[in-house]
Amino acid sequence: MLSRSSAGEATRLSKEISKKPAGTRSRSRDFFFRAVPVRLVCKTMNSVMKTMNTFSRTSTEESLQYIRQSLKSEEMDHLEGTHFDRLIPHVFVTFGASGDLAKKKIYPTLWWLFRDNLLPKPTTFVGYARSKLTIQQLREKCHPYMKVKSNEEEKYEEFWKLNHYIAGSYDQKKDFEQLNRKLENFEEGNTAHRLFYLALPPNVYESVTTRIRLTCMGDKGWTRIIIEKPFGRDAASSQKLSDHLATLFSEDQIYRIDHYLGKEMVQNLMTLRFGNRVFNPTWNRDNVASVQITFKEPFGTQGRGGYFDEFGIIRDVMQNHLVQILSLVAMEKPASCHPDDIRDEKVKVLRCIKNVQLDQVVLGQYIGDPDAEDPEARLGYLDDTTVPAGSNTPTFAFAVLKINNERWDGVPFILRCGKALNERKAEVRVQYQDVPGDIFDGKAKRNELVIRVQPGEALYIKMMTKSPGITFDMEEMELDFTYGSRYKGLKLPDAYERLILDVFCGSQMHFVRNDELHEAWRIFTPLLYQIEKEKILPVPYKYGSRGPKEADEMAKKHNFAYYGSYKWVKP
Numbered sequence: 001m002l003s004r005s006s007a008g009e010a011t012r013l014s015k016e017i018s019k020k021p022a023g024t025r026s027r028s029r030d031f032f033f034r035a036v037p038v039r040l041v042c043k044t045m046n047s048v049m050k051t052m053n054t055f056s057r058t059s060t061e062e063s064l065q066y067i068r069q070s071l072k073s074e075e076m077d078h079l080e081g082t083h084f085d086r087l088i089p090h091v092f093v094t095f096g097a098s099g100d101l102a103k104k105k106i107y108p109t110l111w112w113l114f115r116d117n118l119l120p121k122p123t124t125f126v127g128y129a130r131s132k133l134t135i136q137q138l139r140e141k142c143h144p145y146m147k148v149k150s151n152e153e154e155k156y157e158e159f160w161k162l163n164h165y166i167a168g169s170y171d172q173k174k175d176f177e178q179l180n181r182k183l184e185n186f187e188e189g190n191t192a193h194r195l196f197y198l199a200l201p202p203n204v205y206e207s208v209t210t211r212i213r214l215t216c217m218g219d220k221g222w223t224r225i226i227i228e229k230p231f232g233r234d235a236a237s238s239q240k241l242s243d244h245l246a247t248l249f250s251e252d253q254i255y256r257i258d259h260y261l262g263k264e265m266v267q268n269l270m271t272l273r274f275g276n277r278v279f280n281p282t283w284n285r286d287n288v289a290s291v292q293i294t295f296k297e298p299f300g301t302q303g304r305g306g307y308f309d310e311f312g313i314i315r316d317v318m319q320n321h322l323v324q325i326l327s328l329v330a331m332e333k334p335a336s337c338h339p340d341d342i343r344d345e346k347v348k349v350l351r352c353i354k355n356v357q358l359d360q361v362v363l364g365q366y367i368g369d370p371d372a373e374d375p376e377a378r379l380g381y382l383d384d385t386t387v388p389a390g391s392n393t394p395t396f397a398f399a400v401l402k403i404n405n406e407r408w409d410g411v412p413f414i415l416r417c418g419k420a421l422n423e424r425k426a427e428v429r430v431q432y433q434d435v436p437g438d439i440f441d442g443k444a445k446r447n448e449l450v451i452r453v454q455p456g457e458a459l460y461i462k463m464m465t466k467s468p469g470i471t472f473d474m475e476e477m478e479l480d481f482t483y484g485s486r487y488k489g490l491k492l493p494d495a496y497e498r499l500i501l502d503v504f505c506g507s508q509m510h511f512v513r514n515d516e517l518h519e520a521w522r523i524f525t526p527l528l529y530q531i532e533k534e535k536i537l538p539v540p541y542k543y544g545s546r547g548p549k550e551a552d553e554m555a556k557k558h559n560f561a562y563y564g565s566y567k568w569v570k571p
Helices: 004-018 029-035 037-056 060-070 100-115 134-144 152-160 172-189 202-216 235-248 263-276 303-332 340-350 497-507 514-534 551-559
Strands: 090-095 122-127 164-167 193-198 224-226 256-257 288-296 361-367 394-400 412-418 425-432 448-452 460-465 474-482 538-542
Touching: 004 172, 029 474, 090 172, 090 235, 090 474, 100 122, 100 134, 100 152, 100 224, 100 288, 100 497, 134 164, 152 164, 164 172, 164 460, 172 202, 172 235, 193 202, 193 497, 202 235, 224 497, 263 303, 263 448, 303 340, 303 394, 303 412, 303 425, 303 514, 340 514, 361 551, 394 551
Parallel strands: 090 122, 090 193, 122 164, 193 224, 224 256, 288 412, 361 538
Antiparallel strands: 288 425, 361 394, 394 412, 425 448, 448 460, 460 474
16 A cells, blocks of 8 residues: 555646646547548448458357458558557556456466467567566466467467566656666667556555656557556545546546456447347337346355455446446447447436435345355355454345436336355346237236346347147247357457457447546445445345345336246257
8 A cells, every 4th residue: 555655746746747738649539430431430340240250150260360360451550449550569568467367367368369369569568566576486376377278388488488577666766767668678769559557456546657657658659558447436536536547648548447348248239239120129118128237146255355345246346347238238329339439328328327226225245054065155244254343245236227318218227236146147138018918818928138248148038939739828938149059169258358459459449438437436426325324234145045035026116027937048
């Protein structure tokens, strides 16, 4: 944690920088998409569609080859966010390189992108952290997560030869000057682009970003900053961080990463909605009864509850992952596929959501199941020795949001997330209204469109059909599109692979903009304050259950019908 004097120094430096221009902006994507002929934008989208079709009919290697060609295509030189600079060196700096996020996600992702030849050449990788490590020690920490195959050893050695490590503080000028000298040595006086990934605790964001701005900005190439959530813990702290970053960098230099925006089916939401005539006419209050967005984990905190207890499930999952998915489900059609057009529509729909009220919320905290076979499942949240005694932090949250606009007026959007539940699942469930003029004596169940984010990406529609045979019975079945069946043998990229490659290419489509972040915190901050002020007690629920029964009861009151008679079977 920063000392008081260090924090004061960061504030002083921030004020000093605020008097200077934020830096040279890259070519404006906003200008380009207003000035360029429509046919060029369409050409880019055709390229994307060609890639998708390629996935469906060729091997993974052939698909990767097509992506490589697209990333390096001279035809795309005029388009930002679709390719990287082929001939200019890139340096990727990971702050917090000795931490869990770096070894489990960032370094494996960089290796996979390098292995598949999806990064610009040359790209150099620099790890920076307080721990005094050699590059060999860093390699050993990361190796269990790298998934290196026997025929990839030579390529793996090449990857680590491009890696370097520097030990230094997060608030000392001399250490950042040392880092900058190292970067300049790699660049050898040439134009080079710099990417800085902050895999750090939030309390050092201000100091590190200030030092980057003062000491480590590239003289000739662009600089991009990648920041991990949490982006604050409420509206005020989030705005404070955003204001600080705005004094240092322009918005198009800042990449706020929410890895759920890199998930295959989350990225597919726009295509499903706006690329298919069949869905859009029914995507409104006249046809939809309710929308439920669910995130379930089958495990508890597993001895790491100390960190989780600082934030709780609303800050950890609902305010970011689920709200981002909600905005893609509910937004209006954007003017184009330009990142700012898409994010403009996301912000518009978030502004239509009123602050969440406590009487529309169910909070829960898991307790151990004494009859469970798994010893872990016999432990409750408060049995985690890292959790403060008597903690009221919820491990489950259920909230009903209402969107006050013409399309969604009166339709409840139900957000549901929790730990130590009965299964691992993340999905969007659009439940349609009952069939009017029922002639089947109430046997017809509601249609549902289910978008399965994980595990096993899938899209299926629940519908009623006549049972096979002589009798005129009816049953529930599904029209199923499961990625594993449709695209056999295809390995889908990890969310971090997509997003880090987007940063290299300069696409901010799947990153959170400042005003999106503001609206998401605005919706939940009053509720969070009320929970803490009134010390609201969470409802206990058993490890391995569906969660508090009160959540199911509230869902029923808000026009969500749970039958429990049908379960999708993964093909």
